[in-house]
Amino acid sequence: MKKVWFGLITFGLIFSIFSGKPEVISKVLLFDIQKSVDLVLSLVSIMAFWSGLMRIAEKSGILDKLSNFLKPITRLLFKDIQNSKEAVNAVIMTILANMFGIGNSATVLGIKAMEEMQKINKNKNVASNSMCMLLIINMSSIQLIPLSVIKLRSDAGAVNPTDIILPTIIATCFSTIISILFAKYYERKSIL
Amino acid sequence: MKISDFILPFVIGGILFYGMIKEVDIYSVFVEGAFDGAKSAVKILPYIIAIIFAVNLFIQSGAEEFIVKIIQPITTFIGFPAELLSLIIVKPLSGGASYGVIQTILENHGADSYIGRSAAVLMGSAETIFYTAAVYFGAVGITNSRYTIKVGLMSHVASIIAALVVCKYMF
Numbered sequence: 001m002k003k004v005w006f007g008l009i010t011f012g013l014i015f016s017i018f019s020g021k022p023e024v025i026s027k028v029l030l031f032d033i034q035k036s037v038d039l040v041l042s043l044v045s046i047m048a049f050w051s052g053l054m055r056i057a058e059k060s061g062i063l064d065k066l067s068n069f070l071k072p073i074t075r076l077l078f079k080d081i082q083n084s085k086e087a088v089n090a091v092i093m094t095i096l097a098n099m100f101g102i103g104n105s106a107t108v109l110g111i112k113a114m115e116e117m118q119k120i121n122k123n124k125n126v127a128s129n130s131m132c133m134l135l136i137i138n139m140s141s142i143q144l145i146p147l148s149v150i151k152l153r154s155d156a157g158a159v160n161p162t163d164i165i166l167p168t169i170i171a172t173c174f175s176t177i178i179s180i181l182f183a184k185y186y187e188r189k190s191i192l
Numbered sequence: 193m194k195i196s197d198f199i200l201p202f203v204i205g206g207i208l209f210y211g212m213i214k215e216v217d218i219y220s221v222f223v224e225g226a227f228d229g230a231k232s233a234v235k236i237l238p239y240i241i242a243i244i245f246a247v248n249l250f251i252q253s254g255a256e257e258f259i260v261k262i263i264q265p266i267t268t269f270i271g272f273p274a275e276l277l278s279l280i281i282v283k284p285l286s287g288g289a290s291y292g293v294i295q296t297i298l299e300n301h302g303a304d305s306y307i308g309r310s311a312a313v314l315m316g317s318a319e320t321i322f323y324t325a326a327v328y329f330g331a332v333g334i335t336n337s338r339y340t341i342k343v344g345l346m347s348h349v350a351s352i353i354a355a356l357v358v359c360k361y362m363f
Contacts, residue, residue, distance in 0.1 A: 001325055001337055005246050008285075012249030019254040032248040035288075036240040044233040051229025052222035053207055059221050060211040100199055111232050111331040118332040126336040127329065135328055135337075139319045139344040140351070146316030152294060153312055158303030167309070167362050168316035171354035175317055179347035186339035 047108040054093060054109065063089040077137075077180065078130040080120075087116035091134055099142050110138065129187045133180070140179040141172055232331060239330030243323055247285045256281055273356075275300070275307050279314060284321040284348055306359060314355040318348055 016024045057063045067074065067089050074088055081087040090113035097106035113134060121128045127135075146168050154161035211218045250256055260277045268274055275297055283290040294315050301307040321344040329337050 001322075001329065001335075001341065004322060004341065005242065008246035008250040011255040012246065012253040014253075015255035015258060016249070016253035021253070024252045025249065028245060028248045028252060032252075033241055033245055036237065036244045039240055039244075040233055040237045043236075044230050047229040047233040048226035049229070051232070052224075052226035053204065055221050055225025055228075056211040056216055056218050057207045059216045060207070060214040062207065062210045107327065108229060108232070110328055111236065112229075114328050114332045114334075115232070118334070125334060127334045127338050127340060131329075131334065132338055132340045132343075135325060135340045136343045136347065138328075139321045139324055139340075140347040141317055141319035143316065146312075148291070149294075149312045149316045152291070152298060152315075153303045153308075156295070156298035156303040156308070158308075161303070163363075164309060164312045164316065167313045167355070167358040170358050171313050171317035171351055174354040175347045175350040178350040179343055182343045182346050183339070186343060190338060 043107065047111075050108045051112065054090075054112065058086070058089065063093070067092050077133055080128055081117055081130045084116060084120050087113065087120060087130075090116045091130070094134065095137060095142065098138060099144050106138075110134070132187070133183050136179045136183045137176060140176040142176055143172070144169060236327050236331050239326045240323075242330075243326040244286075247289070247322070251282065251286065251289055273307050273310070276311055276314065276352075279311055280348075280352060283315065283318050284345070286323065287320045290315065290320075306363070309363060310355050310359040313359055314351060317355060318351040319344075321345065321348060 013025070016022050054063075064085065067085070070092055074092065075082060078088065078091055081091070090109060094106060094109040094113045097109050114131060117128060117131050117134075118124065121131070145165060149164065149168070150161045153164065208218060211221075256278070259281060264274050264277060267277060279290060279293045279297065282293050294311050297311045298308050303309075303312070321341065325337055325341060325344070329335075329340075
């Protein structure tokens with residue numbers, strides 16, 4: 001992450017000078033960074049809501065039932081958090097929220113899952129195997145119905161905007177399976 | 193009409209209803225959880241600022257355009273549609289910016305063209321890798337993400353190949 005961040009900024013700085021528009025830097029500083037505050041503000045309410053609701057689900061025991069049902073899968077993918085019920089539950093909710101694309105709640109639940117996994121993480125600076133796995137599954141995008149893309153296509157005058165659903169699901173499944181395989185491979189290769 | 197709009201009432205209603213049956217003090221438990229959620233949201237602000245600054249600078253300074261121009265000859269040579277290059281580079285960096293890119297693609301090539309369809313499938317099957325990593329790891333203070341970014345990028349490549357192949361044979 002450090003390298004990526006440095007690379008992006010260095011390239012950006014160099015190019016803003018060479019392409020003769022150094023004013024881009026101050027524009028980004030003044031206007032675009034403002035967007036991150038807007039983004040966080042818009043997240044505060046939805047995060048608060050879903051965290052509250054999830055706490056009820058946790059206390060009532062409904063999450064435990066769900067995670068027992070999905071145990072065979074989570075045991076395989078998230079081996080090192082099996083001792084923490086809270087962490088497993090949070091991971092399951094994150095993945096489900098991502099699949100159904102329930103707005104920003106996926107981010108909320110994802111952060112909750114990371115916090116729970118961090119509690120049982122031995123080295124607090126280094127990501128655990130399960131953390132990497134959750135991130136990688138999320139990064140491969142597991143959303144079943146790409147609503148925003150369908151909207152874009154119908155705006156652009158597609159005859160049948162939804163006909164990309166099946167291809168998207170196939171492509172997504174393919175990339176997710178590849179990612180999980182690679183994640184497992186690197187998990188075994190690296191000694192923590 | 194959205195699928196998620198139909199799921200929401202069941203999720204919210206179901207959780208509350210089950211909580212009532214199990215005699216959970218749903219109101220105070222909700223507030224307690226909501227407080228934690230609001231705290232986490234504020235905690236990720238610095239990470240979002242860091243990533244938005246870098247990504248916006250990279251795209252707006254013309255660095256992104258330049259890289260597209262450099263690798264274009266190579267990709268044209270192997271028969272890869274050059275129109276999709278920008279989307280491929282921008283999508284892992286920024287969700288917002290990639291919307292602009294795909295809109296242009298759909299306008300220029302039509303939503304039902306091969307390029308338009310591949311772009312749409314790619315958009316739906318790829319994720320903003322760097323933003324996700326920044327927010328998720330940032331929230332818990334992880335500085336060493338190990339192989340995460342590497343595998344995330346591999347998954348991105350897998351999405352690209354899948355999108356192109358699937359669109360070629362399904363339409």
